[in-house]
Amino acid sequence: MTHNSKELIVSALENGTVLDHIPAENVYKALDILDLKGLESQITIGINLNSKLYGKKGIIKIADKFFRDEELNKLALIAPDATVNIIRGFKVVEKKKLQMPSVVEGIAKCMNPKCITNHQPVRTRFTTIKCGNEILLHCHYCEKNSDIRGLF
Amino acid sequence: MDHNHKSLISIQDFTKDEILHVLEVAKEFEKDRVQKILEGKVIACIFFEPSTRTRLSFETAVNRLGAKVIGFSDATNTSVSKGETLKDTIKMVSNYVDMIIMRHPLEGSSRYASEVASVPVVNAGDGANQHPSQTLLDLYSIMQTQGHLDHLKINMVGDLKYGRTTHSLLQAMSHFSPEFIFTAPDELKMPVEYKDFLGNSGIPYHETSSLEEHLDDCDILYMTRVQQERFTDPMEYEKVKDVYRLTASMLQNVKPNMKILHPLPRVSEIDQDVDETPYAYYFKQAENGLYVRMAIIAYLLGYR
Numbered sequence: 001m002t003h004n005s006k007e008l009i010v011s012a013l014e015n016g017t018v019l020d021h022i023p024a025e026n027v028y029k030a031l032d033i034l035d036l037k038g039l040e041s042q043i044t045i046g047i048n049l050n051s052k053l054y055g056k057k058g059i060i061k062i063a064d065k066f067f068r069d070e071e072l073n074k075l076a077l078i079a080p081d082a083t084v085n086i087i088r089g090f091k092v093v094e095k096k097k098l099q100m101p102s103v104v105e106g107i108a109k110c111m112n113p114k115c116i117t118n119h120q121p122v123r124t125r126f127t128t129i130k131c132g133n134e135i136l137l138h139c140h141y142c143e144k145n146s147d148i149r150g151l152f
Numbered sequence: 153m154d155h156n157h158k159s160l161i162s163i164q165d166f167t168k169d170e171i172l173h174v175l176e177v178a179k180e181f182e183k184d185r186v187q188k189i190l191e192g193k194v195i196a197c198i199f200f201e202p203s204t205r206t207r208l209s210f211e212t213a214v215n216r217l218g219a220k221v222i223g224f225s226d227a228t229n230t231s232v233s234k235g236e237t238l239k240d241t242i243k244m245v246s247n248y249v250d251m252i253i254m255r256h257p258l259e260g261s262s263r264y265a266s267e268v269a270s271v272p273v274v275n276a277g278d279g280a281n282q283h284p285s286q287t288l289l290d291l292y293s294i295m296q297t298q299g300h301l302d303h304l305k306i307n308m309v310g311d312l313k314y315g316r317t318t319h320s321l322l323q324a325m326s327h328f329s330p331e332f333i334f335t336a337p338d339e340l341k342m343p344v345e346y347k348d349f350l351g352n353s354g355i356p357y358h359e360t361s362s363l364e365e366h367l368d369d370c371d372i373l374y375m376t377r378v379q380q381e382r383f384t385d386p387m388e389y390e391k392v393k394d395v396y397r398l399t400a401s402m403l404q405n406v407k408p409n410m411k412i413l414h415p416l417p418r419v420s421e422i423d424q425d426v427d428e429t430p431y432a433y434y435f436k437q438a439e440n441g442l443y444v445r446m447a448i449i450a451y452l453l454g455y456r
Contacts, residue, residue: 110260114279116258116260120237120238140260140263141260143162143281144259144281
């Protein structure tokens, strides 16, 4: 069987979700945030793919899996420009942009070493604050602001 | 006002109306210091780290209101030392009492406790985070000395970086159109998030490192201690520990209504000769803590 190079990189998906334009360095974090590790569906991951817009990008294709918006929006923390393509019958039936969630629960760790969430089994909870171009997470418990980059 | 199991964890949990209400109730308790309105109630004072002033003040407040106190002032002899989680301790104590007053070294611990407790929780200090009863007694002291809280010029001096009292007071005063002076060395300046908060609220502030610069035009001089326990780097502490020292001779031209506040304990930042001037208010400020804590407890339990 022969394939051209394009087909080798991106095989077609019959039904499922394609997450495109993820910063290449954040692909593994995206897998964690979407909790894909225990999933039995076929998952194709591309890292360092060429992108005219971003230089290098990542892509994640998950067969037979459709997410709720609030699950997907958590990705906006690490991939604010990612696009979501919903595939049915080999066709893109819907394209979505991510929305920054106002509350983030259970996925980030507080950067304050004296925060209760780093010492006791407490589920973390943050509100997102836009500060210029940067997004800060405000801890519901210790009330400290953390930079998103340090949180995952 | 809605009393349905309300806790006081951060000063921002109270609206402007609630703050003013609690201060009015405190006035009532200052006039009549023993009012046994909580007879039959039991209140837990659980202190996971040492504190003398705050604990004694809260326990006195509970006693003056006629309730009984249970609790501990040191977690070493409790099941916490056996590895019990904060959640389990709070659940257990909740079963016995009508209110929990707690201090804990970890930041956010009181907020978490209020979420697992079945009774109101009062935060008596969670690490370097919040200490709202201190903030309310500061507001009470400002109101009692100035007659009102509006349009005052407040000069905060000392450790504005780690000092939680200045941060909470700044947030609470934001309801009352103040103007702030921040007097601090470069190493201990007011953190940028609080300056952003003021900027967004349209509240003017000015920063200086000179104690003399704004002594004569402020209404409240809020002095703070440089707290050794908040520093991770001992060299940094040594550099700034004696940076300001207020003496009586510096107070020649201050406004007649000016009062000096300090959350205490003081070390060297206010000379003892200031104590005898009409501007010193810090000992009375500490006494005010009792009336304000009585008011907080009575309000949260729905008795005022």
